[in-house]
Amino acid sequence: MEQEDPRTRILDAAEELFYGQGIQAVGMDAVRAASGMTMRRVYQHFPSKGELVEAYLLRRDGRWRASLAEYVSRTGGDPREQLLAVYDWLGRWFAEPGFRGCAFVNSLGELGAVSPAVVAAARHHKAEFGSYLAGLAQAAGAPSATAVHLTLLAEGSITSAAVHGDPTAAADAREAARLLLAATPGR
Amino acid sequence: MEQEDPRTRILDAAEELFYGQGIQAVGMDAVRAASGMTMRRVYQHFPSKGELVEAYLLRRDGRWRASLAEYVSRTGGDPREQLLAVYDWLGRWFAEPGFRGCAFVNSLGELGAVSPAVVAAARHHKAEFGSYLAGLAQAAGAPSATAVHLTLLAEGSITSAAVHGDPTAAADAREAARLLLAATPGR
DNA sequence: CACCGGTGAGAACGATCGTTCTCACTCTGC
DNA sequence: GCAGAGTGAGAACGATCGTTCTCACCGGTG
Numbered sequence: 001m002e003q004e005d006p007r008t009r010i011l012d013a014a015e016e017l018f019y020g021q022g023i024q025a026v027g028m029d030a031v032r033a034a035s036g037m038t039m040r041r042v043y044q045h046f047p048s049k050g051e052l053v054e055a056y057l058l059r060r061d062g063r064w065r066a067s068l069a070e071y072v073s074r075t076g077g078d079p080r081e082q083l084l085a086v087y088d089w090l091g092r093w094f095a096e097p098g099f100r101g102c103a104f105v106n107s108l109g110e111l112g113a114v115s116p117a118v119v120a121a122a123r124h125h126k127a128e129f130g131s132y133l134a135g136l137a138q139a140a141g142a143p144s145a146t147a148v149h150l151t152l153l154a155e156g157s158i159t160s161a162a163v164h165g166d167p168t169a170a171a172d173a174r175e176a177a178r179l180l181l182a183a184t185p186g187r
Numbered sequence: 188m189e190q191e192d193p194r195t196r197i198l199d200a201a202e203e204l205f206y207g208q209g210i211q212a213v214g215m216d217a218v219r220a221a222s223g224m225t226m227r228r229v230y231q232h233f234p235s236k237g238e239l240v241e242a243y244l245l246r247r248d249g250r251w252r253a254s255l256a257e258y259v260s261r262t263g264g265d266p267r268e269q270l271l272a273v274y275d276w277l278g279r280w281f282a283e284p285g286f287r288g289c290a291f292v293n294s295l296g297e298l299g300a301v302s303p304a305v306v307a308a309a310r311h312h313k314a315e316f317g318s319y320l321a322g323l324a325q326a327a328g329a330p331s332a333t334a335v336h337l338t339l340l341a342e343g344s345i346t347s348a349a350v351h352g353d354p355t356a357a358a359d360a361r362e363a364a365r366l367l368l369a370a371t372p373g374r
Numbered sequence: 375c376a377c378c379g380g381t382g383a384g385a386a387c388g389a390t391c392g393t394t395c396t397c398a399c400t401c402t403g404c
Numbered sequence: 405g406c407a408g409a410g411t412g413a414g415a416a417c418g419a420t421c422g423t424t425c426t427c428a429c430c431g432g433t434g
Contacts, residue, residue: 021300024211027421038382039423049422101296105346109293113208126350149340149363152356156343159292163313169339176336176367183370214391225412226393236392 007045010035014056019103023053023110050117057121060103065128079140080181083150084174086133090154091170094161101162146184150177194232197222201243206290210240210297237304244308247290252315266327267368270337271361273320277341278357281348288349333371337364
């Protein structure tokens with residue numbers, strides 16, 4: 001099981017280190033050591049740290065949204081319940097060991113002023129998340145403004161959980177979302 | 188007007204640089220140059236970069252919350268309007284040039300894994316903000332759960348405005364807050 | 375066998391960082 | 405006038421980083 005392809009091993013190591021400790025705090029040598037490779041091989045697959053960071057963010061975005069969508073789609077059919085399931089998924093995420101907030105927000109705060117690629121990755125990630133929620137909201141017959149409100153609640157719960165280390169922010173956001181949906185005309 | 192006390196000048200320079208570019212991206216020499224001082228003087232007032240970072244966060248927390256409280260207290264008496272005025276103040280903040288999100292969230296993402304002092308500063312800042320909103324909500328006769336919901340909306344709008352560079356997140360959060368308050372029994 | 379492109383392991387390089395030190399100079403008190 | 409404490413200006417130091425280079429070694433091909 002140690003025989004995965006090198007690119008994946010490097011990305012796995014980079015993701016754990018970058019997310020867990022911050023990008024600037026992790027040197028390329030730490031990535032090399034954690035991936036059990038030689039320096040030559042690392043730079044062979046990612047010719048600079050910047051490109052490794054981009055690849056890390058890109059892969060994480062895909063995984064994150066796929067995991068969310070898969071969880072939500074597994075939920076019973078009612079679109080309104082699917083919307084609320086988003087917050088259940090967030091709550092599970094918050095409770096994972098090593099949870100340290102949104103990787104894109106973190107990297108944006110760290111490198112946003114200096115790396116346009118990081119800014120683009122963060123915007124893309126958040127825009128896609130917003131679109132996903134907008135799609136669910138439309139299916140539930142909620143106005144598009146409500147989708148924006150639900151996005152803000154989700155975003156706020158991520159930040160709150162990260163700062164206070166308290167996963168209950170997800171349940172709070174879920175309750176607020178439920179109230180907003182109830183205050184709004186159904187389809 | 189150039190004759191402020193050295194500590195203030197250093198903190199002013201540090202705040203602009205740390206907030207605008209990230210803490211790790213700014214070297215002590217940049218702080219020295221921006222404050223127009225000598226290295227000896229900088230280290231005379233802040234014996235390490237870590238202590239300068241702490242002082243920067245501490246002072247920013249006080250200023251930020253004082254500015255918010257002052258703006259809100261200037262608003263007409265209705266407590267419910269005061270609560271909504273919080274989002275107006277956020278909208279003005281978001282529209283300021285150089286806005287780059289919450290300094291505490293940014294520094295937490297950058298240094299949270301390595302600096303307990305930064306974690307403590309961020310938690311304190313967010314806890315105080317939450318308490319402030321809880322006080323306003325109580326005055327408005329809203330249940331304490333509603334205060335939590337309003338906090339999540341505010342937090343989410345900060346993140347959203349930072350990521351997308353779009354100050355309208357404040358107005359969206361305000362509208363969501365208004366709906367939540369309307370859906371809730373008054374005093 | 376001799377050759378050669380590629381690898382592993384890690385040293386080396388140049389830049390940058392946080393922090394301290396040097397040294398000439400300037401005040402102040404006697 | 406002069407010793408001595410403190411300052412300005414910046415060089416120096418040791419550590420660390422991203423990246424590249426060295427070099428002994430290995431496998432396959434003529």
